[in-house]
Amino acid sequence: MSVDSKVSKYTNKNKNLLCESVNLRRKIIKNETFTNESDHMDSEYEDVLLEKKYIKELTEKHQEGTKKVPKFLSAALKGLPERWKNWVVRLVFAIIMISAFCVLIAGGPLALMGLVIAIQVKCFQEIMQVGFHVYRVDDIPWFRQLTWYLLCISNYFFYGEYLFDYVGQPLNRIESLQFLIKSHRFISYCLYLIGFTVFVMLLVKKYNTRQFHLFAWAHVAILITVMQSYLLIRNIFDGLIWFITPSLMIIMNDIMAYVFGFFFGRTPLIKLSPKKTWEGYLGGGIATVVFGSILSYFLLQYPYFTCPVDYSEDADRIVIIDCTPGYLYQTQEYIIIIGNFQSIFNIQPFVLHSFSLSIFSSVVGPFGGFFASGFKRAFKIKDFGDSIPGHGGIMDRFDCHVLMATFVYVYISSFIRDVSPQKILTQVYNLKLEEQLSFYYQLENFLASKNLLN
Structure with a gap:
């Protein structure tokens, strides 16, 4: 097959891609013969020619929920x-x-x-x-x-x-x-x-x-x-x-x-x-x-939303652990001082954090x-x-x-x-028995030095 006939096979399909076909012609002439490399170019060029066709098919076949x-x-x-x-x-x-x-x-x-x-x-x-x-x-x-x-x-x-x-x-x-x-x-x-x-x-x-x-x-x-x-x-x-x-x-x-x-x-x-x-x-x-x-103020009224989620051995599943709301979820006093102006207000810290999220x-x-x-x-x-x-x-x-x-x-x-104490405990459980004992004695000595065991 001649160079002209090989290129025209593609250019006839889409006249808008004439410039690309000219570039391909130059590459083919430069290589003089149709080697494996030129066959690869043919394959790539065929993909270029078919791209618009497939994109159009995708648009037509793809389901749109906004119109449903x-x-x-x-x-x-x-x-x-x-x-x-x-x-x-x-x-x-x-x-x-x-x-x-x-x-x-x-x-x-x-x-x-x-x-x-x-x-x-x-x-x-x-x-x-x-x-x-x-x-x-x-x-x-x-x-x-x-x-x-x-x-x-x-x-x-x-x-x-x-x-x-x-x-x-x-x-x-x-x-x-x-x-x-x-x-x-x-x-x-x-x-x-x-x-x-x-x-x-x-x-x-x-x-x-x-x-x-x-x-x-x-x-x-x-x-x-x-x-x-x-x-x-x-x-x-x-x-x-x-x-x-x-x-x-x-x-x-x-x-x-x-x-x-x-x-x-x-x-x-x-x-x-x-x-x-x-x-x-x-x-x-x-x-x-x-x-x-x-929303933050409303959710803070219920421990169901603020208590951490953890694994319960009694329930044998992941549950919300009963807890006393922590510092983030309890009302705290804040003082704002700007020059001679001073203002005191009470708010839960989480509400301030929620402002950053919003x-x-x-x-x-x-x-x-x-x-x-x-x-x-x-x-x-x-x-x-x-x-x-x-x-x-x-x-x-x-x-x-x-x-x-x-x-x-x-x-x-x-x-x-x-x-997380739970994560540390899990890592301790994975230690050998003698390593767990060593960890226990080191922790005991540390707590004793802080007078916390009494």
């Missing part, structure tokens, strides 16, 4: 304009989601942990679904299963070690589980190596580039979903108030930004998301700060949504899925929670959390 109206609402909203119909659907399902969240709060820490895991799995599925459409490797056997395997071993690594710190004491009594506990990181690493080996074995010359892209895509999806869900559960163990307050702040900011933008929005905020306005951004931020203070959720939190909007715009899709009518996919509703989960964890680690 359930059957039970279709008849009632039949006469409304499209704009108001979408508003009503969003409102109805926002109320349903908030109500369901309140029910799960009443179910305790285990119910909330289950919710976090369920959201993590669904978000991962939605992100990967976009990846499979973009990189078109559906016909490679076991590749989709490999990504789910990576998700499972990531959960095993993150959650296994942390939960061993809380339920390690009863597990240490079971001799057969000693290796599992002590070698957790090694086992996790070996499991990952299995997945890595399988990936290499699945490599196909025709799809090489796409497979490596999707492999990296899966790791980023795991970082976004598993890591953030892990941090959310870490926050739950510090007290439900550290999970509920930031979550509801993000929800409130999202709702009020939409309301203010819907009724008063005039000034565009960011090009990535044309419907976002300064009016919605500022109105949602102010509403979140006010709501955060009121500022972050108002100012920085929405950028998680802007990032997701840019990601979706890159692939010309409006939503990650259609799980929630009027809202989109699960990832569409929890994109801002990703930043918030990390911030709360870092905030607690930096300003709130002390060393």
